[in-house]
Every structure is written in structure tokens, then in C-alpha cells.
Amino acid sequence: MIVDWEAEFQRTIDADSRIEPRDHMPESYRATLIRQIAQHAHSEIIGMQPEGNWITRAPSLKRKAILMAKVQDEAGHGLYLYSAAETLGVSRDQLIELLHTGRQKYSSIFNYPTLTWADIGAVGWLVDGAAICNQVPLCRCSYGPYARGMVRICKEESFHQRQGFEILRVLSAGTAAQHAMAQDAVDRWWWPAIMMFGPTDDESTHSQQSMTWGIKRFSNDELRQRFIDMTVPQADALDLTLPDPALRWNDERGHYDFGPIDWAEFWQVVNGDGPCNRQRLAQRVAAHAEGAWVRDAATAYAAKRADPGAGQAGSSTAAA
Ligand code: BYC
Numbered sequence: 001m002i003v004d005w006e007a008e009f010q011r012t013i014d015a016d017s018r019i020e021p022r023d024h025m026p027e028s029y030r031a032t033l034i035r036q037i038a039q040h041a042h043s044e045i046i047g048m049q050p051e052g053n054w055i056t057r058a059p060s061l062k063r064k065a066i067l068m069a070k071v072q073d074e075a076g077h078g079l080y081l082y083s084a085a086e087t088l089g090v091s092r093d094q095l096i097e098l099l100h101t102g103r104q105k106y107s108s109i110f111n112y113p114t115l116t117w118a119d120i121g122a123v124g125w126l127v128d129g130a131a132i133c134n135q136v137p138l139c140r141c142s143y144g145p146y147a148r149g150m151v152r153i154c155k156e157e158s159f160h161q162r163q164g165f166e167i168l169r170v171l172s173a174g175t176a177a178q179h180a181m182a183q184d185a186v187d188r189w190w191w192p193a194i195m196m197f198g199p200t201d202d203e204s205t206h207s208q209q210s211m212t213w214g215i216k217r218f219s220n221d222e223l224r225q226r227f228i229d230m231t232v233p234q235a236d237a238l239d240l241t242l243p244d245p246a247l248r249w250n251d252e253r254g255h256y257d258f259g260p261i262d263w264a265e266f267w268q269v270v271n272g273d274g275p276c277n278r279q280r281l282a283q284r285v286a287a288h289a290e291g292a293w294v295r296d297a298a299t300a301y302a303a304k305r306a307d308p309g310a311g312q313a314g315s316s317t318a319a320a
Helices: 005-014 027-046 048-052 061-086 092-100 117-140 144-172 176-195 207-212 220-238 263-270 277-290 292-306 312-319
Strands: 248-250 255-257
Touching (some): 117 144, 117 220, 144 176, 220 255
């Protein structure tokens, strides 16, 4: 029997079921997923840098242990996501190469510096908070391996968000200098966090197609609004001010209104000219080169286990 795989693909999407790696899928669906999942994976591992920067300077042993666990979680998220991308027929090596040569993107947010300990709180509260808003709907993404990976990632992100909130809560209720440090971090991270959701819907190249395929469930603007609505009361609870004088509840819309976003800054950062773009990429490339011996050793060990007899003659000659 000849199966019309295009119709079968569409039936699966329409029934809100999952597409699995061995199912037929349009090439453009595969390419869109590879692009998005790879960008997401790259963001996780580049995202380790601004926080990793503070592991040695965390203010107590407990804070250090928590931050180390969080940064390790991000590495794990990268691993799940590269594995999900591999089910689409690309290798992790290929994707890493695309990142290192600037041909694939990672999230704009990780090109901003973490200047004080309060930034670790602001990153957890705002950046992980934005990540949760964006990623919870991805647990229902039409591509099975991505959706399943996201379930675990979101559980961990939710813990990350709370630890950030808690850091800021302690600082905000501390001395005047600590409160000022928390406020300064929020002032610097608010707008970049809002930009994480991507361009406005009318400027978004991929949203419409990705929503038709059930990859994205909500548009960039819908998720941005959801994040703002969720975060304003949390800022009140923290006794911190969000740096947007236009932020106010709109009864008619049932949402908070907010001020204009600096899209020139967003595109400058996306196109490689943010405060830390060069530093982040250089550090990633250097870390990869420095880790080459680990990959070589793991490859040699795997080859030895696959063929335990190989190399025995050489070693016995050497021993004699
Ligand atoms: N930064 O058509 P659009 C995390 C690009 S990980 C850079 O709306 P799409 C975390 C976009 O790629 C955070 N580039 O795209 C980790 C496209 O360019 P190309 C990452 C951006 O894909 C560690 C162009 O702009 N999260 O949270 O439909 C610690 C037009 O955009 C950005 C994910 O990756 C940006 N912010 O929607 C803590 C989640 N925004 O590719 C936290 C999965 C847009 O045509 N990804 N661009 O050259 C997504 O949900 C979607 O890819 C996006 C963008 C909403 C980000």
C-alpha cells in the first residue's frame, strides 16, 4: 500500500499527536526544528558562562553549592537538547561547529555581563522566569523528542527561577547598599529579559509557520505579555521597581501596558555586537579546544571496549 506521507504528517499535526524521529516530515519542518533546538541548546551551554563567572565569588558555601548545581543543570539541558536535535539527522559536532563559526545563534540575553552578586539573582528570577514562560508550551511541541526533553528542563528551570527570586529577596530586605545592588541588577536585566521572547509578531520570520506546525504554541508577543503580567506582582513582593515608567495595569485589556522596547539594541546584540558577544564565543571555542583530550580519551576507551583484543599484541610486546 502506498502511504501518502504528507497527508499522514498533516493528520498527526491536526490530531495534536507527536511526530517521532522515524516518521516522514517535510524538510522545512525538520530544518526549522534543527534551527530552533540547536539555538536553544547553544543558549544553554553559553548561558553557563555569565553564572559560572560567579561560582568562586558566591557569598557563602551554600550559595556556591546551589550555583554550581544550577550551572551543571544548564549543561545537562544542553545535552538533552543536542540529543533531541541528533534525532533529526544532524550530529552534535556539526551543530557545535555552526555555533563556533557564528552560523547559528544563541539567545541574546547571554551577551550581557553579570557585574555583581545581585545579577545572579536577577538572572535566575528574570531570565529563568522568561525561559519558563517560553518553554512550558514547548512541552506540547509537535516533535516528540523535543517536547519530552522540555518536560524535565522546565522542572529544573522552575527551581532556578525560585533560587533567583530568593537571592533578590534576601538582598532587597538587607542593608540599603544591598537593596540598591538588587535594584541596579533588575534595572539592567529587565529590558534584555523582555527581548528574549524575540521580535514582535509582525517582525517574526518563523512564528506563523512554526505555530501552524505546532512547534510554537503561542506567539512571541503573547508570551512576552504573559511574562510581564506574571512578573509585575513579583517585583512588588520583592519591593523592587521595574525600570519602565509606562508599566501600568490596563483594565480593558486585562494586561499590563508597557513602554517601547529598544529593538535596535536587540538586533545589535543578535547580530554579534552586544557587550559580551566576542568574549562568550571566544571562551566557548577555547573551552572546546581545551577539552579535546577528554573527547579523545573517551573515544579511545569506547573503541577499546568495542574491541577488547585490539592493541593487545602491541602491549605484550612492549611489556616483554
Ligand atoms: N536571541 O522568527 P523569530 C534559557 C532570532 S535558554 C537571539 O521570532 P523563532 C536559559 C531567530 O532565531 C534561552 N536570536 O524566531 C539557558 C530568528 O533568526 P534566524 C533560549 C533571536 O525561532 C540557561 C530571528 O531572530 N530559549 O532560557 O520563531 C540559563 C527572527 O525571530 C532571539 C530558546 O531557545 C533571541 N532572543 O522564535 C538560563 C527557546 N529571538 O534563526 C536560561 C526555544 C529571536 O532566522 N526557542 N531570534 O536567523 C524559541 O522559542 C524561539 O526560537 C524564539 C524565537 C522565541 C527564541
